[in-house]
Amino acid sequence: MEQTKIQWTDDTWNPFHGCHKVSEGCKYCYMYRDKERYGKDPNVVMKSKTGFYAPLKWKEPRLIFTCSWSDWFIEEADQWRDELWEIIKSTPHHTYQILTKRPERIKQCLPADWGQGYDNVWLGVSVENNKNLDRCMILGEIPAKVKFISAEPLLGELPGLNEIFSKFKFDWCIIGGESGNSTGKYLYRECKLEWIVDIIKTCKEKNVKVFVKQTGTFLKKQLNLKDSHGGKIEEWPEELKIREFPDKKTSSTLSTVVSNDEPKVKSKSLSKELSGATLNTGSKANRTVTSEKSSLDLAKEIKKIETEETFHKVTYVYEYVPTINKNPMNTSVSIIINNK
Numbered sequence: 001m002e003q004t005k006i007q008w009t010d011d012t013w014n015p016f017h018g019c020h021k022v023s024e025g026c027k028y029c030y031m032y033r034d035k036e037r038y039g040k041d042p043n044v045v046m047k048s049k050t051g052f053y054a055p056l057k058w059k060e061p062r063l064i065f066t067c068s069w070s071d072w073f074i075e076e077a078d079q080w081r082d083e084l085w086e087i088i089k090s091t092p093h094h095t096y097q098i099l100t101k102r103p104e105r106i107k108q109c110l111p112a113d114w115g116q117g118y119d120n121v122w123l124g125v126s127v128e129n130n131k132n133l134d135r136c137m138i139l140g141e142i143p144a145k146v147k148f149i150s151a152e153p154l155l156g157e158l159p160g161l162n163e164i165f166s167k168f169k170f171d172w173c174i175i176g177g178e179s180g181n182s183t184g185k186y187l188y189r190e191c192k193l194e195w196i197v198d199i200i201k202t203c204k205e206k207n208v209k210v211f212v213k214q215t216g217t218f219l220k221k222q223l224n225l226k227d228s229h230g231g232k233i234e235e236w237p238e239e240l241k242i243r244e245f246p247d248k249k250t251s252s253t254l255s256t257v258v259s260n261d262e263p264k265v266k267s268k269s270l271s272k273e274l275s276g277a278t279l280n281t282g283s284k285a286n287r288t289v290t291s292e293k294s295s296l297d298l299a300k301e302i303k304k305i306e307t308e309e310t311f312h313k314v315t316y317v318y319e320y321v322p323t324i325n326k327n328p329m330n331t332s333v334s335i336i337i338n339n340k
């Protein structure tokens with residue numbers, strides 16, 4: 001399992017790597033770039049020696065993007081497929097995002113007990129242009145608890161998306177322009193602002209949650225953004241600023257609270273939010289928040305600065321003034337949500 005910079009997930013899991021290009025979106029595939037850099041053949045699909053069983057080791061719930069260096073449904077992986085589904089089944093606390101450019105292989109590769117879909121699996125197709133919207137038609141017919149589209153690298157407008165959303169239920173759409181260099185082998189291609197804005201509008205009209213990941217290098221240059229991939233939401237024009245996740249299908253329960261500081265920053269409101277949850281304070285023994293009283297005498301002044309929410313985690317950032325040295329300090333407390 002690897003920590004990832006992909007904004008719409010917590011971690012990537014690459015139980016195997018290597019792939020073959022299937023369409024225009026693959027032209028400047030970063031897996032090819034990285035494998036070639038290390039002198040490896042990107043076309044050879046290999047089981048990972050270190051990462052195959054990685055999710056089994058993760059105790060806290062994670063949103064996991066599978067196969068950022070391959071395609072989950074690639075033929076060569078059929079030999080490992082039963083074992084891969086078993087790993088997913090035996091880790092129901094994780095949520096797996098399976099994204100493919102090979103939807104025609106999904107049906108034959110699903111496990112026998114798939115039914116209406118596993119609760120912890122989202123199925124998605126990658127669509128770079130209108131021509132490849134056919135992939136959504138195939139996924140539209142297959143049962144899954146959450147279905148999504150990744151329009152990245154977006155290489156053209158998607159006028160057919162409206163019809164897709166009218167015919168089939170999709171829950172989520174990710175949008176991103178292509179990252180790349182101006183010269184050399186791995187380039188970027190054009191992505192127009194209006195293409196992204198149109199997709200956002202269609203999603204809104206059809207009640208599909210939408211997540212704009214990055215503008216890509218073309219728009220980064222055009223809009224004069226600082227981030228090299230155009231991935232910083234605060235730099236964007238207002239009409240792009242949207243990062244939603246699919247609705248949680250079931251009720252959430254608090255499982256663990258991880259604090260990166262002493263658990264002494266509990267105001268009335270924080271205690272209320274965390275009441276009954278467990279504070280994991282690193283080297284110290286876990287403590288359960290039972291009342292407001294225990295904390296109020298530890299901090300003189302406390303105020304919430306911000307709240308950040310991802311699919312599995314809510315993080316509260318507080319500023320507080322300790323009674324001892326009176327220097328204002330920040331701390332953050334994350335509540336990890338078990339989505340079961």
Ligand code: SF4
Nearest residue numbers: 019020021026029070
């Ligand atoms: S399907 Fe994905 S991993 Fe495979 S070549 Fe295309 S972009 Fe690369």
